[in-house]
Amino acid sequence: MDLDYKFLVQTFYLVLGAIPTTLKLTFVSLLAATPFAFAIAMVRRQSGRRILSQIVKAYVTFMRGTPIVLQILMIYSVLPSVLNAVALAWNLPINVFDWDPVLYAYIVFTLNTIALLSEVFRSALGSVVQGQMEAALCAGLTRVQAYIHIILPQALVSAMPNLCNLTINLLKGTSLAFLMTVKDMTAVAKVAASYGYNYIEAYMDVLVGYVIVCSIVQVLFHFAERHVGRYRLVRQK
Amino acid sequence: MLKIRNVHKRYHENEILKGVDVTVDKGDVVTILGPSGSGKTTLLRCMNFLERADEGSMDFDEYHVKLHDASSHDVGKIRKKTAFVFQNYNLFQNKTALENVMVGLVIGRGMDKSKAQEIGMKALDKVGLADRYRYYPAQLSGGQQQRVGIARAIAVEPDVILFDEPTSALDPELVGEVLNVIKQLAKEGKTMVIVTHEMKFAADVATHVIFMADGKIVEEGDPKTIFLCPKEERTKTFLRRILPGVEYNI
Ligand SMILES: Nc1ncnc2c1ncn2[C@@H]1O[C@H](COP(=O)(O)OP(=O)(O)OP(=O)(O)O)[C@@H](O)[C@H]1O
Ligand SMILES: [Mg+2]
Numbered sequence: 370m371d372l373d374y375k376f377l378v379q380t381f382y383l384v385l386g387a388i389p390t391t392l393k394l395t396f397v398s399l400l401a402a403t404p405f406a407f408a409i410a411m412v413r414r415q416s417g418r419r420i421l422s423q424i425v426k427a428y429v430t431f432m433r434g435t436p437i438v439l440q441i442l443m444i445y446s447v448l449p450s451v452l453n454a455v456a457l458a459w460n461l462p463i464n465v466f467d468w469d470p471v472l473y474a475y476i477v478f479t480l481n482t483i484a485l486l487s488e489v490f491r492s493a494l495g496s497v498v499q500g501q502m503e504a505a506l507c508a509g510l511t512r513v514q515a516y517i518h519i520i521l522p523q524a525l526v527s528a529m530p531n532l533c534n535l536t537i538n539l540l541k542g543t544s545l546a547f548l549m550t551v552k553d554m555t556a557v558a559k560v561a562a563s564y565g566y567n568y569i570e571a572y573m574d575v576l577v578g579y580v581i582v583c584s585i586v587q588v589l590f591h592f593a594e595r596h597v598g599r600y601r602l603v604r605q606k
Numbered sequence: 607m608l609k610i611r612n613v614h615k616r617y618h619e620n621e622i623l624k625g626v627d628v629t630v631d632k633g634d635v636v637t638i639l640g641p642s643g644s645g646k647t648t649l650l651r652c653m654n655f656l657e658r659a660d661e662g663s664m665d666f667d668e669y670h671v672k673l674h675d676a677s678s679h680d681v682g683k684i685r686k687k688t689a690f691v692f693q694n695y696n697l698f699q700n701k702t703a704l705e706n707v708m709v710g711l712v713i714g715r716g717m718d719k720s721k722a723q724e725i726g727m728k729a730l731d732k733v734g735l736a737d738r739y740r741y742y743p744a745q746l747s748g749g750q751q752q753r754v755g756i757a758r759a760i761a762v763e764p765d766v767i768l769f770d771e772p773t774s775a776l777d778p779e780l781v782g783e784v785l786n787v788i789k790q791l792a793k794e795g796k797t798m799v800i801v802t803h804e805m806k807f808a809a810d811v812a813t814h815v816i817f818m819a820d821g822k823i824v825e826e827g828d829p830k831t832i833f834l835c836p837k838e839e840r841t842k843t844f845l846r847r848i849l850p851g852v853e854y855n856i
Contacts, residue, residue, distance in 0.1 A: 500696035503656050507690040509714025509762065511682070518713055522700045600700050600742040 406486035432484030689759035749780030
């Protein structure tokens with residue numbers, strides 16, 4: 370097998386250049402999803418609010434139970450037409466079809482992440498022993514103060530491993546953004562390859578690119594986990 | 607100072623508390639005894655609204671409330687007049703010993719940090735943990751954790767401290783250190799309500815003993831009367847089972 374090394378190196382730089390796009394897709398979606406995911410986790414933890422709880426549960430089940438490729442295809446083909454119809458009906462002076470496709474990518478990945486992240490939060494909140502909430506109330510804290518100072522910091526620590534997995538999966542999942550013509554790491558390599566059919570070299574570059582980015586994310590999470598979880602380290606003497 | 611009257615609590619069909627009255631005056635040490643499942647924990651939890659009673663009233667200094675419909679505002683105020691020491695400590699795992707003691711002062715009561723730190727250190731010194739300020743709960747023994755729990759309770763200078771079996775989760779050799787701290791508090795005249803299975807300790811520290819069974823107070827009085835010449839058959843049976851070998855004037 371002959372590899373075009375010049376192409377390999379050139380494309381590798383292209384792939385590196387697209388890393389910010391991939392990272393942006395990942396972390397903007399993650400950040401945008403966080404408040405919603407947290408709200409869902411809180412709703413599902415409370416015993417009241419039956420109906421709301423069922424609705425969000427249905428949402429989570431649906432998002433978790435369908436392939437993200439399908440979600441992308443659905444949203445990317447349906448949402449613009451729907452928005453366009455709305456714009457026409459209300460005489461809004463916008464042309465939906467002019468919008469950058471990256472917008473739809475953010476929407477899909479955020480909607481998907483909300484569902485997955487809410488499960489991470491839910492199990493993390495459940496892992497903090499209930500007694501500490503009571504102790505906080507007895508110490509004169511309000512429920513909100515107890516959440517901010519006692520419960521959430523600990524929930525964050527136990528969420529870390531799952532959060533890391535979720536982030537890595539999302540990061541890899543954003544490679545599907547090429548379906549929406551977003552120029553992420555995968556897309557730029559594919560485009561470059563299509564001129565001379567150097568797909569093997571291009572794919573090798575993309576693979577290496579993802580390995581690098583994912584490794585960095587993993588290392589960062591490792592340190593973050595050690596930092597926020599200091600209090601769990603073994604006995605000091 | 608603190609009076610609760612006619613406390614009723616039901617879980618589903620089971621009535622756990624069937625009309626309990628408790629009066630606590632300043633300086634009292636009230637110990638509550640009784641067999642497992644008699645409702646001691648539930649009673650204590652109703653006293654600071656961790657559990658909502660179905661019926662009953664509370665007079666606590668200037669507060670006069672119905673236990674079942676006290677406003678969350680009043681509940682907050684009343685909780686700040688009390689402190690609770692839990693059977694399984696319930697320390698804040700993400701806070702050091704000193705921070706555990708400071709949380710109620712700084713966050714709960716808005717005290718400034720340096721003052722709270724001073725008070726927190728004094729409280730920890732008092733329970734014999736002067737060398738453990740910076741330790742996290744995971745780095746402390748059960749007895750040490752419970753003493754942090756007690757320091758956390760005394761630091762806020764509550765009108766009354768509620769103890770729910772403070773030593774029953776501890777290894778036998780660690781029980782003494784915790785009981786000694788509580789005895790010291792009793793000597794200083796702290797007002798306390800203590801649920802315990804440690805009979806000798808209960809007899810030593812109490813100014814008033816309550817014996818509960820089946821959600822009701824069977825008998826109460828000063829420790830001498832309850833331990834040495836109880837009147838009710840249920841009390842006698844209970845004490846005989848738990849303190850074999852002790853002679854009563856029965
Ligand atoms: N949340 C709850 N739901 C249903 N039943 C409960 C609940 N909490 C307590 N009970 C019941 O109430 C009864 C009294 O419980 P409680 O914990 O007050 O007893 P206790 O006197 O403290 O016993 P112990 O000495 O074992 O601690 C028990 O039969 C228990 O099963
Ligand atoms: Mg109990």
